[in-house]
Amino acid sequence: DAKTTQPPSMDCAEGRAANLPCNHSTISGNEYVYWYRQIHSQGPQYIIHGLKNNETNEMASLIITEDRKSSTLILPHATLRDTAVYYCIVRVLDTSGTYKYIFGTGTRLKVLA
Amino acid sequence: GAGVSQSPRYKVAKRGQDVALRCDPISGHVSLFWYQQALGQGPEFLTYFQNEAQLDKSGLPSDRFFAERPEGSVSTLKIQRTQQEDSAVYLCASSLVTAAGQGGTNYGYTFGSGTRLTVV
Numbered sequence: 001d002a003k004t005t006q007p008p009s010m011d012c013a014e015g016r017a018a019n020l021p022c023n024h025s026t027i028s029g030n031e032y033v034y035w036y037r038q039i040h041s042q043g044p045q046y047i048i049h050g051l052k053n054n055e056t057n058e059m060a061s062l063i064i065t066e067d068r069k070s071s072t073l074i075l076p077h078a079t080l081r082d083t084a085v086y087y088c089i090v091r092v093l094d095t096s097g098t099y100k101y102i103f104g105t106g107t108r109l110k111v112l113a
Numbered sequence: 114g115a116g117v118s119q120s121p122r123y124k125v126a127k128r129g130q131d132v133a134l135r136c137d138p139i140s141g142h143v144s145l146f147w148y149q150q151a152l153g154q155g156p157e158f159l160t161y162f163q164n165e166a167q168l169d170k171s172g173l174p175s176d177r178f179f180a181e182r183p184e185g186s187v188s189t190l191k192i193q194r195t196q197q198e199d200s201a202v203y204l205c206a207s208s209l210v211t212a213a214g215q216g217g218t219n220y221g222y223t224f225g226s227g228t229r230l231t232v233v
Contacts, residue, residue: 034221043117043204043224044156087155098169101222103155 003027003090004104011110012082018075020107022088025069032091033064034101035073037084044087047073078111085109115139117225119205125231126195134190134228138207145188146222147180148204156204162188195232202227 005023012018024033032051036044048055048062050071055062061074075082085106094100118137126132138145143164148156149172158172164185173180177195182188192199206222 036221041226043206043226044222045224046221049221094169094171096169096171098161100158100161100169101156103157105153105155 003031003092003102004088006086006088006104006107008105009108009110011112012075012078014080014111014113015077018073018078018082018109018111020073020075020086020088020109021070022072023070024088024090027068027090028092029068030093033062033068033071034089034091035060035062036087036089037082038087038106039084047086049091078109080111080113083109083111117205117207117223119203119225119228121228122226123229123231125233128197128232129194130232131191131193132195132230134192134203134230136188136190136205136207136225138186138188138205139209139223140186142207142209142223144208144210144222145182146206146208147188147190148206148224149174150202150204150227152201159190159203192230195230197232200230200232202229 032049034049035047038044048060050062050064064071085108087103087106089101120135145162147159149159150156160180161169162182165182177193179191204224204227206224208222
């Protein structure tokens with residue numbers, strides 16, 4: 001069962017910040033939130049991850065609420081090449097002892113010129 | 114190469130035909146995952162290898178699906194007697210460390226571009 005819910009689609013003007021929300025209200029205390037994106041006909045690409053604290057790297061920022069029930073991925077200056085499906089993922093520890101990504105259906109972000 | 118390589122890129126199979134999909138992970142990567150992605154959906158876990166050992170195959174949808182990684186590098190996903198519902202993109206991902214020991218550090222997966230299987 002998917003542990004995340006995201007809006008199915010969003011538009012963003014080129015050069016503006018893209019803010020992609022994600023709800024993960026059933027997340028457990030030791031489960032990380034990962035964000036990946038998938039450009040058409042390619043495999044998913046890692047963007048960023050976090051547990052409790054806000055995180056920033058060269059691609060994006062991740063803001064996690066204090067109760068950890070939701071998060072927001074921020075692309076500070078969206079470009080046309082950022083058009084993709086963005087997946088908010090909870091990494092769970094399965095009963096088999098394997099960490100697994102549980103993907104939802106993602107948000108299709110379209111950056112408009 | 115520097116990334117995860119999958120072949121073939123596209124495969125069309127007649128219903129009932131057997132298919133074999135290949136994954137070349139990044140050299141030295143211990144963990145290898147197979148995911149299935151139906152049209153318009155997110156990827157779903159199929160199976161996990163740590164080196165040559167298949168530690169988790171809980172996501173394989175039926176006994177027609179079989180995966181192997183005999184020498185701990187290249188992996189093959191085989192589907193016997195393909196059905197139309199097997200049509201999907203099959204993604205392979207690899208990671209430097211074991212999936213059971215990732216803790217809190219980023220050990221994000223590197224995905225290949227996938228094999229698009231169409232069963233007609």
